Amino acid sequence: MGKDFVKVRVRTDPRAPFLEAEIPKGATLAGLAALYQSASPYRFLAAKVGCRVRELGEAVDSPSEVTLLDMRDNAAWLIYQRSLSLLYLKAVEDVLGRREVTIGNSLSKGLFTVIKAPALTDGDVEAVEARMRELAAADVPIVKERVSRAEAYELLKADGHREKIRVLEAADRDLTEVAFYSMDGFRNYFYGQMAPSSGYLERFSLKRYRNGVLLLFPHPSDPNALPPFEDEKKRYEAFGEAAQWGKLTGVSTATDLNETIEGGRGLELIQLSEALHEKKIAYIADRISDERKRVILIAGPSSSGKTTFARRLCVQLRVNGLTPLYLGTDDYFLDRADCPLDDYGVPKFEDLAALDLDLFNRDMNALLKGDEVDLPRYDFLSGRKVFGERPSRCKAGQPIVIEGIHGLNGALTASIDDAGKFRIYVSPLTALNIDGQNRVPTTDIRLLRRLIRDSRTRGSGAKQTIAFWPKVREGEDRNIFPYNNAADVLFNSVHIYEIAVLKRHATPLLDGIGENEEEYAEARRLKRLLQFFKAMDDDAVANNSILREFIGGSVFV
Secondary structure (H helix, E strand, O other): OOOOEEEEEEEOOOOOOOEEEEEEOOEEHHHHHHHHHHHOOOOOOEEEEOOEEEOOOOEEOOOEEEEEEOOOOHHHHHHHHHHHHHHHHHHHHHHHOOOOEEEEEEEOOEEEEEEOOOOOOHHHHHHHHHHHHHHHHOOOEEEEEEEEHHHHHHHHHHHOOHHHHHHHHHOOOOOOEEEEEEEOOEEEEOOOOOOOEHHHOOOOEEEEEOOEEEEEOOEOOEOOOOOOOOOOHHHHHHHHHHHHHHHHHOOOEHHHHHHHHHOOOHHHHHHHHHHHHHHHHHHHHHHHHHOOOOEEEEEOOOOOOHHHHHHHHHHHHHHOOOOOEEEEHHHHEOOHHHOOEOOOOOEOOOOHHHEOHHHHHHHHHHHHHOOOEEEEEEEOOOOEEEEEEEEEOOOOOOOEEEEOOOOOOHHHHOOOOHHHEEEEEEEOOOOOEOOOOOEOOHHHHHHHHHHHHHHHHOOOOHHHHHHHHHHHHHHHHHHOHHHHHHOOEEEEOOOOOHHHHHHHHHHHHHHOOOOOOOOHHHHHHHHHHHOOOOOOOOOOOOOOOOOHHHHOOOOOO
16 A cells, blocks of 8 residues: 555444445545445435544545444434535525524424515525525535634624624633534534535425424435425424523523523523423313313423423322322333344333233223222333232322323323323423524433433443433334324423533533543534533522433432
């Protein structure tokens, strides 16, 4: 091998073996990806070099291990979203002129956006989409420009991005460089990585929805297709409610939150946020009481705060004169010997088939009739149900509060009369943005919650939690998210202040992941997100707060 070449080990999938290759020194990762693209059905969007995620525009100048990443990888999926957002903003300006555009929450497997324009029409949206397709077909380079923090202020001032200037002023001092991205002269600041050009953005569509526009793109479960549109009405309403809570608290962006903390108003913010939760839980309890529902089904993804919510709901039901019986579906797991296994021989506890559905339905119907039932307790050490510890009976009208990931799946309660059911979906749906175009993903809030809780209660380091997270997400996509539209009400378990508290607890855990560990790239991404927020003490967080389920000190968990 000559001095102008470098040896690399390449794989096209994290589970595939490495292949040896020789490439010209200084060749880009995009060029390397092109050599191996035919080996994968999915477009490569980034690469992991060692344990760091790199943009494809970067060069390879030393021996390396390179894993090419497509949209099935979370880092690559986020790169697609950011790059598509830049394309969208560029097309909006080309078609409608300079407009204020907010890129907000996830909805219908896309992003809900708002274009501030008088009388936005279907024709306007169609024209923007057509312009996006023109730019994608032209394969316009996405140019990265790294500048110092001081230079960034001047560029943001020149581009009229006042909100981004405020964000930069409040960011951690170790943010010494800022990356700007531009497409055909249109420049913006994003806190994450991008694709090399618009030609990588092969699949997308726009759809008018309510007072905004949905920016739709593929999901990691099927990178080569746009998912069908789902009218997630309750999710939309929950995000709308979160936006209203933001107005009430005066906090909608990272800058708002940072200024509230620095201004000494953190306690007031915590109290107001907790009061909003309590009011919503009381409202739900009133509905259950007024409608005389007997079977209360609570479901939601990992780290959504289901357990604390269920306990607080029980308190509110007692305020209404009811005496709810609380139980979790985990106690109805099949004995481990009978549990279905995945391809690696690990019990699939997250699947509905892992539950003893016949016993569960018999027990619930017996309770509803007033019969005494010997409720089981699942012993995870022995892998078997234990009986004889919880003989229970329900009085007439007494509700049963059932918490479990399958609560909204009709198959769980197939033998129970639907007329008596009340379904609740719990999830932390944050409407907090870093700024108008850089959002805080709800999934990141849940991951931060989980790694703090797992470290505290399960002895799992952040490394183990991050490594297991993709499997958690796969289970949610299969078992939870398809059923959230079945909910009678959606409870948003996020606190507008919580990312500042989570930062204090999560940062040392993330710092503990070394540069040579596989999970380093994700830890680094999360730390980049947290650098835009001031840390906040948790002394004032109430002991019945949903947040206490994760940071410790809960009276319920």
